[in-house]
Amino acid sequence: MLHNAKEMEGYAVGATDGVIGHVKDLYFDDEKWVIRYLVVDTGGWLSSRKVLVSPIAVGTPDWEQRLLPVSISREQVSNSPDIATDKPVSRQHEMIYSGYYGYPYYWGGGGYWGGGMYPNLMMPGYGGFGTSLASPDAGHREPARQEHEHDDPHLRSYNAVVGYHIQASDGDIGHVAGMLIDEQTWAVRYLVVNTSNWWLGHEVLIAPQWVEAVNWLDRTVAVSMTRQSVKDAPTYDPEAAMSREAEDQLYQHYGHVGYWTDHPIRDTEISRV
Template identity: 40%
Template sequence: MFRSAKSCYNLAVEAADGVVGKVEQFLFDDQNWAIRYIVVDIGSWIFGKRVLLSPASIEEASKEKIVVKNTREQIQNSPTIDTANPVSRIEEQRLHNYYSWPFYWVYPEDYNSLGAALYPGLTKPYAYQPPEEDSALAEKSLRKESELEEEARKSHLRETKEVGGYSIQATDEQIGHLEDFILDDVHWVIRYLVIDTRNILPGKKVLIAPQWTKGIDWNEALVYVEFDKETIKDGPEYDPSIPLTRDMEKRLYNYYERPKYWEETAE
């Protein structure tokens, strides 16, 4: 269920009819930390080409490989997207139409690319909304069209390799850097940031859930968190060699006194 982002880099990507490339990194949504795409290097087939594959394409994910539903030919002929530049919504629409993937951006913000809640215990069910009156619907449609045009020029996608290494800013001072990400490969979301607190001797690794961050300064390469240095320093230590379990998660959430994403909360 849990795996580090770094452990996935260079994993083989196997299409329905054979290996097509390897995992280079991931693109995540900076609004909710959902994994939106796997960046796949298919350079052995087409020199220097990288393609994006949605979690909607994944058939199976193991320690050795990621198996997808598509054929090698379909992946090799997918729309070309320059991953070195921000990926626009227009480019995403073209890609999703090509593969017949669901449009994740029509889901509520706290849902993943498969239409499932990222935080099941803390998310209200996604319910169908009945049609509005014609006049209200027309006015809302015009506003929505304008918003979509503006949104199409933006990108909320970030590279895991780019953000890895960002400094961590506690409420009082900096406390190390972002070392890795812990991915939930069922819901395809970043569950935890692995923080190396080496700014504090002797230093250790700790986990912080993305919900406990206060924002990211992309220009300064800083991730702001809700806790002070001492709170983080005294938090449960994370050992990458030990698989993360639900008991370890409970200990972490209890320490920070935060609601557990897997438990339903009373209204």
């Protein structure tokens, strides 16, 4: 199922021994278009310190109660590495973070999360879904750390991207109003585009795979389709659940093959945390 990232803001994050705070932002990877971290405001118990929580630790969300359960404790969060969430998160910070929680490195594999598609399968104890870079053995981690500590992790703030202008091949068509997130993989499946400056009350969806370029300085997103093709695309209804039939119609409209045909869900990969 897909959920609008906007709805996740304010969700409570429940540790194994109590709530640790509420979601304030999401960091996504602008290469693979997947959510890498929740930015959680811890409120009074940690002097409103903001901490990062990886989807690796997130269990089955309770969408009705607006609760994201995580398999870490309040004490772990309290003692977690201090990372300034108002500044870019470096690969070194990520390595320190992963080392503290005992997580494999998510980068370096062919999937969204190491060699697999689902973050929870990278939890310590699952095994088999990380990459050679993710081995918990210090002998393997040290060469990986030295090789990748200066990488650009390509992390971007969801809140910062909302409002970016969308440029079609023949002119502007609107702005980013949200993102639809896959609740199993945490992949960004669609940008929600508000076109109300041109077509009143009209929202459409554009998959990240159809984005040609993102100019972070100019706050623009360039896409390969024309304004008319976007206008003729199926309208997005935020009040209705996004069905596979609706997704199929959208992909057919733009002449693309659905992502679900490239990454079919296999029973052995489904998260059951």
